[in-house]
Amino acid sequence: MTMYVFKSGKSRLLRISALAAVVLLAGCQRPTQLLPAAPIFEIKRVAGPGRDQSEPGSFATQADPAQFSGATTIYFESGVTDLSESARHILDIQAEWLDRHRDVKVLLEGHADEFGSREHQIALGARRAEAMKLYLAARGVAVNRMSVTSFGKQQPAAQGLSEADQKLNRRGETVLLGQSDASQN
Amino acid sequence: MTRFVIPSTLALLAVLTTPTSAQSPLRVDITEGVATPLPIAIPDVAHVSPPARADGEDMGVALSRILRNDLLSTAFYRLVPSNQRSSEEQIVFAPFMQSGAQALVIGRVRAVEGGQLSYDCTLYDVFAGRIAASKPILVRTDQWRRAAHKCADMVFLATTGDPGHFDTRLLSITESDFAAGKAATLSISDYDGASARGLTQGRELVAMPAFAPDGERIVFMSYDTPVPGLVIMDVANGRTAKLNIPGGVVSSPAFSPDGTSVVFSLARDGSANIFAVDIATGAIRQITETIGSNTSPSFSPDGRSIAFESDRSGRQQIYVMGADGSGQRRISFGRGAYASPAWSPLGDEIAFTHIEGGRLRIGVMNADGSRQRFITDGPFDEDASWAASGRAIAYQRRSPDRPSAEVWITDLTGKARHIVRAGSHTSDPAWSGTRP
Numbered sequence: 087m088t089m090y091v092f093k094s095g096k097s098r099l100l101r102i103s104a105l106a107a108v109v110l111l112a113g114c115q116r117p118t119q120l121l122p123a124a125p126i127f128e129i130k131r132v133a134g135p136g137r138d139q140s141e142p143g144s145f146a147t148q149a150d151p152a153q154f155s156g157a158t159t160i161y162f163e164s165g166v167t168d169l170s171e172s173a174r175h176i177l178d179i180q181a182e183w184l185d186r187h188r189d190v191k192v193l194l195e196g197h198a199d200e201f202g203s204r205e206h207q208i209a210l211g212a213r214r215a216e217a218m219k220l221y222l223a224a225r226g227v228a229v230n231r232m233s234v235t236s237f238g239k240q241q242p243a244a245q246g247l248s249e250a251d252q253k254l255n256r257r258g259e260t261v262l263l264g265q266s267d268a269s270q271n
Numbered sequence: 272m273t274r275f276v277i278p279s280t281l282a283l284l285a286v287l288t289t290p291t292s293a294q295s296p297l298r299v300d301i302t303e304g305v306a307t308p309l310p311i312a313i314p315d316v317a318h319v320s321p322p323a324r325a326d327g328e329d330m331g332v333a334l335s336r337i338l339r340n341d342l343l344s345t346a347f348y349r350l351v352p353s354n355q356r357s358s359e360e361q362i363v364f365a366p367f368m369q370s371g372a373q374a375l376v377i378g379r380v381r382a383v384e385g386g387q388l389s390y391d392c393t394l395y396d397v398f399a400g401r402i403a404a405s406k407p408i409l410v411r412t413d414q415w416r417r418a419a420h421k422c423a424d425m426v427f428l429a430t431t432g433d434p435g436h437f438d439t440r441l442l443s444i445t446e447s448d449f450a451a452g453k454a455a456t457l458s459i460s461d462y463d464g465a466s467a468r469g470l471t472q473g474r475e476l477v478a479m480p481a482f483a484p485d486g487e488r489i490v491f492m493s494y495d496t497p498v499p500g501l502v503i504m505d506v507a508n509g510r511t512a513k514l515n516i517p518g519g520v521v522s523s524p525a526f527s528p529d530g531t532s533v534v535f536s537l538a539r540d541g542s543a544n545i546f547a548v549d550i551a552t553g554a555i556r557q558i559t560e561t562i563g564s565n566t567s568p569s570f571s572p573d574g575r576s577i578a579f580e581s582d583r584s585g586r587q588q589i590y591v592m593g594a595d596g597s598g599q600r601r602i603s604f605g606r607g608a609y610a611s612p613a614w615s616p617l618g619d620e621i622a623f624t625h626i627e628g629g630r631l632r633i634g635v636m637n638a639d640g641s642r643q644r645f646i647t648d649g650p651f652d653e654d655a656s657w658a659a660s661g662r663a664i665a666y667q668r669r670s671p672d673r674p675s676a677e678v679w680i681t682d683l684t685g686k687a688r689h690i691v692r693a694g695s696h697t698s699d700p701a702w703s704g705t706r707p
Contacts, residue, residue, distance in 0.1 A: 165586075167541075193497050201629045203610030203653060204479065204699070205523040205536065206580060206587050209564035212520035212538030220541070235498045236520045236538065240478055241452035247651065247671050249629070261497075 160218070162256040164199065165210070167217045173258070177218060180260055181225035192227075193261040194218045196236040197243070199252040204238060211236030218258045233263075297374050297396050297403050297430050299347045305684055308349035309374055309430055312367050312397075313339050316378035316390070323382040325415050330380055334390065334419045338376065340463065341423035341437040344680065345662060346687035347430070348374075367397045374403070376426055380418070388412045392422035394429055404429035416465055417706070424705065427660065433617075434705055436658035437462065441665060442470075442480040442489060442701040443678050443692050452476070457491055459506060462658075462665075462680075462702065464691045470504060479699055483526040486703040490514075490524040490533050501535060503550065514548055516555065523566050527594075528574040534558070536566035545579055545596075558596040569614045569621075570594070571638070578602075578612035578621050578638075589623055591638070602640030611653060614638070615661045616704065622655035622664055633666050635683060646685035651676075656702040665691065665700040 157180070160173035169177065184190060196211030196218075215234040223229050244251035300307040316331035316338075325333035342348045351372040367375050375395040383389045393405040406425045410418045417438055424435030439462040446455040457477045460467035470489075471477055478499075480491040486506075493502045493513075501514040501524045514521075519539030526533055527547070534547045543564040548555045559565040561583045568579045577594055580587045584601065586608040592599040603609035607627025614621055618638065625634045625645060632649035636642055651669035658664065662683060668690075669676045678692035678700045692700070 200651065201631075202608075202626060203567065203580065203587065203624050203631075205567035206564055206582070206610055208520065208522040209536060209538045209543035209566045212543060213541055213564065215520075216538070216541045233498060234520065234539075236522075237452075237476070237494075238478075238522070240476055240494075245674060247669070247674060 158260050160258045161253070162214055162258065164201065164256060167210070167213045169217055169221055174221065177221050178225060181222050181227055184222070184227050184231070188231075191231045191233070191263045192222075193233050193235060193263055194222075195259040195261060196234070197241060197255055197257045197259070198236075198238050199255040200239050200242070200247060201252060202239070204240075206238075208236050208238030208240075211238045214258050218260070296399060297394070298432070299430050301347070301431065306345075306347040308347060310351045310372050311342065311348045311374040311376065311426075312351045312353040312370065312372035313342070313376045314353045316380050319379050319381040323380060323388055323412065323415070330388070330415065331378070334378060334380060334415070334422075337416055337419035337463075338378075338423050338426075341420060341435075342426060344463075344687065344689060345427070346682050346684070347427075347662075362395060364395070364397050364400050372397050374426070374430065376422065378422060382412065383409070386412050388415050388418055390418040390422065392425055394426050416461060420461070431660075431662070433660045433662055436660040436663060436702070436705070438706050439659055440482075440486065440703040440706070441678070441691065442482065442491075442699070442703075443697050444477060444480065444699040445692075446696040446698075447473075460692065462691070464678075467692075470506065470509065479523055480701045481525050482701055482703045483530045484528055484704060485530055486706055488526075488530070489701075490526060492522055492524065501533065503533070514550075515553055516546075516548065523568065525568055525570065528570050528572055534568040534570070534577065536564075536568070538564070545577070558594075559592070559599070560596075567611050569612050571614050572616055572618045576614075578614050580610045580612060587626070589621065589640070602638075603636070603643075604640065605643060609634075611655065613655045613657055613664075615657050616659055617661040620661070622657060624653045624655065633664065633681070635664075646681055646683060647688070648685075652679075654699055656700050658702055659704045665702045667698045667700060 157176040160176050194215040196215035198207035198210045215236055219232045219234055222232060242255045244254040299309045313335055315335045318331050323330040339350060343350055351370050375397050377393045378390060380390045388410050390408040392408055394403045396403045404425055408418045408421045420437035423437040427435035441460050441462050443458055444455050445458055454473050454475055455477050456469045456473040457471040457480055458467050458469050476494040478492045480489055482489055488503055488505055490501060490503050492499050499521060501521050502511050504511045519537045522536050524533050524535040532547045532549050534545060536543050537546050542562045543566055544557060545559045545565050545568045546555055546557050563582045565579055565581045568577050570577055575594055576591055578589060578591050581590050587610045588601050589603040589609045589612045590599055590601050607625055609623050609625055611624040612621050620635050621638050622635050625632050630650040631653045632645050633647040633652050633655050634643060634645040652666055654667040656665045663680055665678060665680050667676050668679045675696045676698040677690055678697050679688055679690050681688040
């Protein structure tokens with residue numbers, strides 16, 4: 087099966103490798119199982135800026151929702167998971183857009199700054215992404231359309247160690263994973 | 272003037288009175304982690320024919336260099352220069368005694384059948400004029416470095432009473448600049464950074480590697496899927512198996528001391544808690560259950576207790592509990608936050624990352640939280656991993672002027688520090704136990 091991600095409102099499609107979101111969500115419900123099991127779905131994860139977005143087989147990118155909603159990234163205060171007013175405003179826009187594109191699924195990525203232990207920042211990022219999920223769910227986005235992940239401080243948006251740089255790393259990103267919707271073609 | 276006389280008289284008395292225990296006169300005197308270095312002579316290792324070569328170098332010279340580097344990296348030894356080569360004849364102690372050496376390491380190396388290297392390593396007590404320890408070492412010729420490390424381990428054990436940490440390995444994560452944050456390679460090397468090779472292909476992000484007690488298996492986090500998983504790998508053949516963990520974000524895996532289970536942190540429903548998975552059956556058990564983030568579990572070497580970090584009281588602090596989650600109690604009470612506890616292999620101490628004012632540095636305290644001290648000065652030092660000897664710690668270091676992370680090793684005083692793995696961004700060190 088082929089899944090698509092909307093490249094823009096003008097119905098350009100991006101092919102992405104099969105199944106990603108579906109298997110991802112199924113994984114959330116999995117009870118204790120034996121090793122080695124987990125059939126791991128194949129994903130060409132292409133992250134970060136500078137990639138060729140029309141490349142077949144690539145994921146939806148942060149740029150995609152930007153073209154729809156104007157915002158894919160929200161920022162957090164140091165060490166917390168609280169959603170600021172501006173963060174909520176951006177999530178409102180995302181929720182509204184997701185309401186109009188019900189076949190699209192999202193991956194919510196939590197990130198954190200360098201000023202904490204590696205382990206703590208992973209947990210913090212996961213809790214930030216979970217806070218985004220709760221908020222979007224309250225705005226009507228079905229929970230089975232949302233997956234949560236965390237990069238902690240493993241995938242910084244800014245490499246510098248100054249506070250100005252690290253502010254940019256306390257963030258939540260919404261990545262679209264979608265399936266073609268006839269109404270959009 | 273008397274000021275100068277009195278101390279030297281005392282020093283003389285000390286020399287005369289301390290080494291009376293004839294049993295172990297070669298002991299390095301270590302108080303509170305600070306050593307009085309033992310003067311040691313390490314002449315170049317002698318060849319017995321047929322001679323062997325080490326990557327184009329004279330094998331005896333190469334082995335001696337590695338042996339010296341190993342021992343001197345600890346700050347427990349002071350090298351006494353010696354320009355003579357170990358000879359096959361009887362050892363003449365007088366020149367070594369005159370140069371002040373108390374210990375002398377003599378080695379003889381020869382190639383043997385089957386592509387192997389035979390290395391006889393002998394430690395002499397110079398003043399007593401006798402052998403203090405001796406070991407025949409046999410390794411595959413392509414693993415010749417291990418022969419020097421094994422000799423260093425023997426000398427370290429004989430002179431400190433603790434197992435050496437030289438014939439060991441180091442895991443680390445390397446990110447190339449162009450793929451920073453997108454992909455990383457998990458590598459394994461000797462503890463000194465030599466003989467490095469990649470264990471993963473650098474196609475996805477990997478993080479937080481840890482050795483099993485046997486040193487043959489490792490566990491690490493892999494972002495081969497958008498939601499990371501925990502992967503167990505057999506180091507020798509590269510075979511992997513993914514641990515099956517119910518929904519959530521897993522991180523911070525560590526083996527139990529018996530090697531049968533892996534503890535980890537699982538973030539879901541807005542909090543992160545510590546769980547354990549039985550590797551054989553896949554059975555998962557929850558160990559902590561609080562709000563906030565409970566993570567970075569580290570077993571005590573007897574397997575009875577787990578140290579971990581939790582922000583249940585506000586900022587991150589270090590806690591200790593029974594392996595079943597019983598008796599959870601906070602042990603860090605200083606200023607700032609405490610994170611990433613690592614229980615020492617001897618069980619008596621816990622290393623940690625201290626975070627205050629945006630500065631991260633490595634500290635050590637007793638396992639009950641007492642006698643806390645900092646051994647690095649930051650500002651971005653983290654991920655402490657103990658040496659098998661309990662006498663050194665590997666960690667990741669970054670500085671504002673050199674933002675790429677590097678892996679360093681320090682002694683417990685923080686004075687004998689040296690870089691081990693540099694190059695592109697190298698992080699997440701994990702130090703193995705002594706190899707069999």
